[in-house]
Amino acid sequence: MASVNKVILIGNLGSDPEVRYLESGSAVAKFSIATTEAYTNKNGERVENTEWHRIELWEGLAKVAEKYLKKGNSVYIEGRLRTDNWTDKEGQQRSGVTIRANSMTLLGGPNTGGSGDHSGNQGHEQSSAPRSNNQAPRANDPIPPSMAAGNDDDDLPF
Secondary structure (H helix, E strand, O other): OOOOOOEEEEEEEOOOOEEEEOOOOOEEEEEEEEEEEEEEOOOOOEEEEEEEEEEEEEHHHHHHHHHHOOOOOEEEEEEEEEEEEEEOOOOOEEEEEEEEEEEEEEEOOOOOOOEEEEEOOOOOOOOOOOOOOOOOOOOOOOOOHHHHOOOOOOOOOO
16 A cells, blocks of 8 residues: 655745755755644634644755754745654653755745755756746756856855
């Protein structure tokens, strides 16, 4: 029997990403994003419900987050749910749900200079729609000859 574990979120960062590097050199970024549902109840009052989601990024996506994401940024996240279990300082067993992202798109909200599409190395297809000149290259676009020669002087996140 087939199963699917996929999450798609669009939300705003509640704080700057916390990035750490493991002894192996792997980068891990963690942050929370808020999604808000707004509706009018039966009494005609406007109600807003905000959910907070813990996001975890690894490797290249973590480095992009470290460089470009700031509190308040809007971001599109695709990933999968993971349930984490741990023991807190008081010895109590705790659990929580984390979204391990495998794709992220910066949406140009507050504190953002533009948008860009970034994907983890998970083998997922990216859209092949043409881009305008002001959009960031995607992770699977061909490398221009000027960059292929090892020119590492740019600020590109990939």
